[in-house]
Every structure is written in structure tokens, then in C-alpha cells.
Amino acid sequence: MGQLDGKVALVTGGGRGIGRGIALLMAQEGASVLINDLGASLDGEGVDQGPAATVAREIEAMGGKAASNTESVVDYQAAEAMIQQAVDELGGLDIVVNCAGILRDRMIFNMAYEEWKPVLDVHLKGTFNICKWASVKFREQNSGRIINMSSNSALGAPGQPNYAAAKSGIIGLTLTCANGLARYNVTANAIMPSGWTRMIDSIPRMVEQFKDQGKMPSEVAEGTEKDPKHVAPLATFLATDQAQHVTGHFFGSFGYNYVLMSQPKIIKTLRSDHRLSVDELIEWVPKAFSPELAEIKSDPGVTAAIEALPPGQWVEVQPGYKYWGSKLEPWGELTW
Amino acid sequence: MGHLNGKSALVTGAGRGIGRAIALQLADEGASVVVNDLGTGLDGQGQDTALAQQVADEIISSGGSAIANTDSIADYNAAGEMIQSAVNEFGKIDIVVNVAGILRDRMIFNMTEEEYDAVVAVHLDGTFNTVRHASTRMREQKSGRIINFSSVSAWGSPGQANYAAAKYGILGFTAVLANSLDRYNVTSNAILPYATTRMIDSTPRGQQFKDEHGKLPSEAAEGTEGDPANIAPMVAYLATDAAQNVNGHFFGIRGNAISLYSHWEIAKVIRAESGWDLDALSTNFKKTMDEGIVQPEPVTVEGSDRPLRGTALQQTDLTSWKTLADGIELWQRNAYFSAKR
Numbered sequence: 001m002g003q004l005d006g007k008v009a010l011v012t013g014g015g016r017g018i019g020r021g022i023a024l025l026m027a028q029e030g031a032s033v034l035i036n037d038l039g040a041s042l043d044g045e046g047v048d049q050g051p052a053a054t055v056a057r058e059i060e061a062m063g064g065k066a067a068s069n070t071e072s073v074v075d076y077q078a079a080e081a082m083i084q085q086a087v088d089e090l091g092g093l094d095i096v097v098n099c100a101g102i103l104r105d106r107m108i109f110n111m112a113y114e115e116w117k118p119v120l121d122v123h124l125k126g127t128f129n130i131c132k133w134a135s136v137k138f139r140e141q142n143s144g145r146i147i148n149m150s151s152n153s154a155l156g157a158p159g160q161p162n163y164a165a166a167k168s169g170i171i172g173l174t175l176t177c178a179n180g181l182a183r184y185n186v187t188a189n190a191i192m193p194s195g196w197t198r199m200i201d202s203i204p205r206m207v208e209q210f211k212d213q214g215k216m217p218s219e220v221a222e223g224t225e226k227d228p229k230h231v232a233p234l235a236t237f238l239a240t241d242q243a244q245h246v247t248g249h250f251f252g253s254f255g256y257n258y259v260l261m262s263q264p265k266i267i268k269t270l271r272s273d274h275r276l277s278v279d280e281l282i283e284w285v286p287k288a289f290s291p292e293l294a295e296i297k298s299d300p301g302v303t304a305a306i307e308a309l310p311p312g313q314w315v316e317v318q319p320g321y322k323y324w325g326s327k328l329e330p331w332g333e334l335t336w
Numbered sequence: 337m338g339h340l341n342g343k344s345a346l347v348t349g350a351g352r353g354i355g356r357a358i359a360l361q362l363a364d365e366g367a368s369v370v371v372n373d374l375g376t377g378l379d380g381q382g383q384d385t386a387l388a389q390q391v392a393d394e395i396i397s398s399g400g401s402a403i404a405n406t407d408s409i410a411d412y413n414a415a416g417e418m419i420q421s422a423v424n425e426f427g428k429i430d431i432v433v434n435v436a437g438i439l440r441d442r443m444i445f446n447m448t449e450e451e452y453d454a455v456v457a458v459h460l461d462g463t464f465n466t467v468r469h470a471s472t473r474m475r476e477q478k479s480g481r482i483i484n485f486s487s488v489s490a491w492g493s494p495g496q497a498n499y500a501a502a503k504y505g506i507l508g509f510t511a512v513l514a515n516s517l518d519r520y521n522v523t524s525n526a527i528l529p530y531a532t533t534r535m536i537d538s539t540p541r542g543q544q545f546k547d548e549h550g551k552l553p554s555e556a557a558e559g560t561e562g563d564p565a566n567i568a569p570m571v572a573y574l575a576t577d578a579a580q581n582v583n584g585h586f587f588g589i590r591g592n593a594i595s596l597y598s599h600w601e602i603a604k605v606i607r608a609e610s611g612w613d614l615d616a617l618s619t620n621f622k623k624t625m626d627e628g629i630v631q632p633e634p635v636t637v638e639g640s641d642r643p644l645r646g647t648a649l650q651q652t653d654l655t656s657w658k659t660l661a662d663g664i665e666l667w668q669r670n671a672y673f674s675a676k677r
Contacts, residue, residue: 003614003618025614029614076449107516108467108468108471108512108513108516108517109468109471109472109475109517111468113412113465113468116461116464116468117461120456120460120461124456124460124501124505125452125453125456128452128497128498128501129449131444131497132444132445132447132452132497135444135445136445138445139445154508154511155508155511155599155600156508156511156512156514156515156584157512157515158512158515158516159516160512161464161509161512161513161516162464164508164509164511164512165460165464165505165506165508165509165512166505167508168504168505168507168508168509168511169456169460169501169502169504169505169508170501171504171508172490172491172492172500172501172502172503172504172505173497173500173501173504174492175490175491175492175500175504176444176492176493176494176496176497176500176501177444177497178492179492179493179494180443180444180445180494180495180497181444181445225611227611230611230612233612233613233614233616233617234612234617236614237614237617237618237621240614240618242618245629246629248492249629250600252602256607256608256609256610256611256612257605257606257607258605258606258607258612258617258625259602259603259604259605260602260603260604260605260625260629261600261601261602261603262598262600262601262602262603263491263600264507264586264597264598264599264600265597265598265669265672266588266595266596266597266598266669267596267597267598267668267669267672267673268595268596268666268667268668268669269588269593269594269595269596269666269667269668270593270594270595270596270660270664270665270666271591271592271593271594271664271665271666271667272592272663272664272665273592273663273664274592274663275565275566275569275592276569276592276594276664277569278339278361278365278569278572278573278576279339281569281570281573281594282339282573282576282578282579284660284661284664285570285573285579285582285594287660288596288660288666289596292596292598293581293582293585293596294581296584296585296596296598296599297584297599298511298512298514298515298584298599298600299599302602305602306602306605306607309602309605314607317606317620317623317624318619318620320608320609320610321606321607321608321609321616321620322606322607323604323605323606323607323620323623323624324602324604324605324607325603325604325605325624325627326601326602326603326604326675327671327674327675328601328603328671328672328675329603329671330603330604330629
């Protein structure tokens with residue numbers, strides 16, 4: 001008896017890495033899965049029918065129901081067709097998981113428009129396209145699950161202005177879906193995933209580190225804390241009926257840790273009985289907002305931040321499972 | 337003696353509203369300004385090239401230095417030419433303020449591809465385009481100021497999938513700039529403004545206001561909390577040498593109040609010694625994360641037909657205002673500070 005029996009899921013980028021892990025676990029929990037994967041290389045070039053069909057066959061081999069699709073999520077009409085394919089071939093659509101993504105890293109001052117635009121297209125527009133067409137269906141049926149992949153890079157990775165813009169844009173899109181679709185019982189959440197996938201293989205520092213082993217990081221990840229499959233239980237949990245109340249949140253999956261993030265929120269306000277002049281601001285901004293102006297950083301190093309949590313503050317929930325909690329509220333300001 | 341004497345600035349969307357107020361303020365502080373405005377309607381249609389020139393003329397007639405530019409920031413090469421024209425006219429580019437923006441509101445399930453594309457192209461691509469070209473110069477000259485405009489709509493405004501995606505994307509993009517340009521003495525910050533501009537005019541509330549008062553909200557904004565001029569001094573401050581150490585921050589501005597945002601923080605973590613399965617997660621999630629998941633009481637916000645999750649500043653603890661000086665007060669969020677320290 002699986003927790004997703006009778007449900008249908010669409011997983012984009014489901015042919016490899018994190019998407020594949022999610023597709024397999026959702027199938028194991030009883031969902032029928034439409035695997036979308038263009039089979040392109042990491043920089044978005046080429047097409048390979050293989051990965052999507054392979055994962056679909058893997059699911060069928062374990063007794064599950066699956067279909068495959070090799071269209072691009074960037075194509076608005078193709079995204080509509082994916083939703084239709086899930087309905088036609090698998091009998092409906094209850095869950096969308098947006099994993100498809102590419103990388104073109106470069107420092108801002110060297111980045112070409114041709115490196116900016118494709119990354120924004122695949123991640124942000126691709127996620128919009130799927131959310132748009134899925135939300136039409138979800139609204140009609142008064143239920144649904146949207147699970148979008150963001151990234152810790154969204155928090156300010158220096159060499160990834162394109163990827164960070166797209167991955168943070170996805171958080172805003174997810175929050176809009178959560179607020180706009182709440183009345184239709186649709187939940188929307190974002191996950192910062194991790195794991196040694198071919199995205200990690202492309203980082204020069206990692207290639208250097210693994211040169212001696214003769215293998216790429218993604219080839220040695222299986223069975224370790226770096227295995228991309230660790231994202232799957234969190235994504236699958238968010239898709240279950242028991243997570244009906246979990247919406248508009250920003251989670252992270254880092255090795256054996258799951259994280260609930262706090263959104264940026266107003267922590268201090270300086271106000272006056274008149275419009276402060278530039279001279280007054282030069283005097284009062286540092287006085288009012290110290291030491292936070294120096295302390296607050298956009299730090300993509302979430303794994304390091306988890307490791308830095310004081311050991312004494314962890315609580316054992318049950319043997320083998322620990323919990324650390326702050327008083328921070330996870331939601332942000334909604335003031336418009 | 338202005339705080340920005342000898343500096344050269346580009347302000348996009350400077351023909352009206354917030355951008356115009358910023359261009360005038362920067363000029364007032366001594367900066368030379370490229371006033372960029374396509375002069376389109378709020379939906380990105382049409383063009384009125386006179387707008388940018390009017391603001392440039394206004395600056396020149398007050399003894400300042402300015403030129404007008406009416407190209408679209410959504411065009412990568414045109415954005416490059418804007419930076420180039422600042423260099424040609426004023427010798428360099430010190431300050432880039434990205435205000436230009438359009439709106440095409442629609443619920444996600446009704447939004448068209450064109451509505452998504454147009455909004456993301458202007459806000460997110462447009463911000464990238466000017467910054468990309470400016471950053472090359474700023475890196476060379478080892479100084480610079482980038483001030484990008486985000487919005488509280490980024491926190492999930494229900495009818496603005498396109499705008500929220502773009503405006504949240506600008507936050508992540510600004511964080512990247514702060515982390516990567518810091519070593520070149522370039523600071524990057526984002527503003528989440530509140531002002532009664534034609535963006536407000538276009539909302540149902542704006543039309544209601546016109547029915548009741550005979551003019552649009554933007555036409556009655558001067559001197560009120562919604563006066564776009566309220567946004568300008570903080571932007572000018574961030575552009576000064578005095579703000580060299582203010583980098584990578586998100587500031588909310590509303591009326592005479594300026595708010596500092598925290599960034600993304602770890603609120604809760606659950607860890608398994610040897611990996612998770614779904615059952616273990618279900619069990620442990622209830623015991624741990626659910627404490628943070630319990631939603632606050634929905635808040636009914638004026639002008640919205642649905643209760644919203646989350647807490648507005650107006651609804652939070654109002655007792656902790658501290659007087660700093662005559663007429664100047666500071667509020668701080670206690671839950672944040674007890675978690676941090």
C-alpha cells in the first residue's frame with residue numbers, strides 16, 4: 001500500500017540525477033509517472049531519447065505504470081501537451097515536480113546574453129510553463145501538488161548570476177502559486193536539493209578533486225550522503241495527502257538533513273516624522289541597522305551552516321533522528 | 337556641495353514615478369544622470385519619447401547635467417549603449433539604478449506566455465542587461481553602485497506569477513552581485529518600495545479611488561505616504577561613498593519608514609543518521625517541522641478579496657518602538673534576534 005496510490009505525477013528532468021530519484025520513489029509509492037527529459041547535455045545541447053524512456057522502463061519493471069516524454073519544458077505548447085499526455089496515457093494529473101535544468105556558469109562581468117537567457121528559460125520559464133498548465137487542471141479538479149526545485153545557489157552563488165536569478169525567481173513563482181491556488185486545495189513548495197549529479201561533475205574544483213579516482217563525483221555518490229536520491233523522500237512527502245497543510249514553504253535537502261528555511265523578513269524599521277534627508281540617512285542608517293549591516297550575508301553555503309549549528313542544541317526525536325529548531329518563522333511578509 | 341558630485345548615474349524607468357524621483361535626487365546631490373525611459377504604457381505598449389527628455393530638461397534647468405535615453409533595457413545591446421553613453425557624456429559609470437518595469441497581472445491559471453515573457457524580459461532580463469555592461473566598467477575602475485528594484489509582491493502576490501518570479505529573481509541576482517563584486521568595491525542592494533504610482537492606478541483599488549476622488553491615486557500622492565519621492569533619499573544614500581559598507585541588503589521603504597530585511601536563514605533541521613525513507617520522514621515531520629508549518633491566522637488585507645498568510649508589519653508587535661532621537665524611532669523583530677543571539 002503506497003502513499004501515492006492512484007495518483008499521477010509529472011517529473012521534468014526525470015531522466016537523471018535528482019529528478020530520476022524522485023520519479024522512482026513516487027512510482028514505488030504507487031504513483032503513475034510521466035518522465036520528461038529532453039536528454040540534453042548539461043549546457044542544454046543535443047537530444048537523447050534514452051534517459052526518459054530508461055527510467056519509464058525501470059518503473060514498469062518494478063510493476064509500476066509510467067510513460068516518457070522528450071519535449072522541452074521551455075516550449076509553452078509542449079508543456080501543455082505534457083499535461084495532456086499524463087491525462088491521456090496515465091489517467092490524470094495530481095503532482096508536478098519541476099527538476100529540469102541546465103548550467104552555464106560565468107561571473108557577471110563576463111556573462112554573455114546567450115549564457116543568461118537559456119538558463120532563465122529552462123529553469124524559470126520552464127517551471128512557469130508547467131505550473132501554468134498544471135494549475136488549469138488542478139483548479140478544475142480542486143486538488144494538486146506543485147513541487148519546484150530551487151537551489152542554494154539562489155542565495156547568492158558568485159559565479160551563477162543566471163542560475164541564481166532563475167532559482168530565486170522560482171521561489172517567488174512558488175509562493176504565488178501557493179497563495180493563488182490555496183482555495184483550490186493545491187499546495188506549492190520549493191526545495192533546494194543537493195547531491196552529486198552531473199551538475200556537480202561540471203565544477204572544475206570537483207573534477208580536480210576526483211582526478212585521481214578516475215571517476216566523476218556522480219559515479220561515486222550512490223550509497224553515500226551525496227546520493228541525489230536523498231531529495232526524493234522530501235519531494236514525495238510533500239506530494240502525499242498528509243502534507244495538505246504544507247504550502248508556500250522553502251525547504252532544503254542536504255545529505256541526511258532536511259531544512260525548513262526562513263524567508264527574508266523585516267527585522268528592523270527606522271521611521272521618522274519627516275522624510276529623512278541624505279545627510280540624516282548617512283548619520284542614522286548605520287546607527288539604526290548596526291550590527292546587522294555587517295552580519296547579514298547571502299550565503300549559499302547551507303551545508304556548512306548546518307554543520308556549524310551548535311551540537312548541544314540538537315534534540316533526539318527518536319534513536320537515529322535529530323532535530324534543531326530556531327524561533328524563526330518560516331514565512332515572509334505579505335504586505336501588498 | 338552634493339554627496340554625489342562628479343559621479344555618473346544611469347536610472348532606468350526614470351520618466352515617471354519612483355525612477356523620476358530618484359533621477360532628480362541623484363542630480364540634486366551632484367550626479368550626472370542618464371535618464372532612461374521608453375515611455376511605454378504600463379502594459380509595455382506604445383511609446384512617448386518625450387518623457388525621458390522632460391526629466392533630463394528638468395535636471396539641466398536646475399543647473400545639473402543629464403541626457404535622455406529612450407531605448408528598451410530588455411534589449412541587451414541597447415542596455416550596453418546606455419552604459420556607453422554615460423561613459424561618453426560623463427566619462428564613466430558609477431551608479432546604476434534599475435527601476436524600469438511593467439505589469440501584466442493575471443492568476444497563474446489564466447496567464448498567457450506573452451504576459452509572462454514581457455514582464456520577465458523587462459524586470460529580470462532588463463536588470464541583468466544594464467548590470468552586465470556596467471559591471472565590466474565598475475570592475476575595471478574598482479568602484480560602483482548597483483541598486484535594483486524588487487517588490488513585496490515577490491513574497492507571493494496571488495495574481496502576479498510573472499511579476500513575483502521576476503522580483504524574487506532580482507533578490508537572488510542582487511545577492512550574487514553583492515558576493516561577486518564586493519572585491520571590486522562595488523556594492524549591490526535591492527529596494528522593495530511602496531509608492532502610489534501608475535502601477536497602483538492600474539489596480540482595482542486605483543480605479544475605486546478615481547471614482548471616489550475624481551483623480552487617480554498617483555495624481556494625489558504628493559506629500560502622502562505614497563509619494564514616490566519618499567524612495568529617493570535612501571537610494572541616493574546607498575550611492576554615496578558613505579555607504580561603501582552597505583552591500584547585499586534588501587531594504588523596504590514606505591513613507592518615512594525604512595526597513596532592513598533579514599536574509600534566508602535556517603529555521604529548522606531534521607537529520608537522520610543513515611538517510612531517510614518516507615515513513616521515517618512522515619513520522620518525524622509531524623514531531624518537528626509541523627511546529628513551524630502551523631500557519632499564522634490568515635490576515636485580511638485591504639484591497640484583497642482573500643485572507644493572506646503571513647504577517648504584515650502593521651500586524652506585528654507595535655510596542656517595541658524605541659526613540660533614537662527627536663522624531664526618529666526604531667522597531668525590531670524580537671523573534672529574529674532571540675534566534676540569532
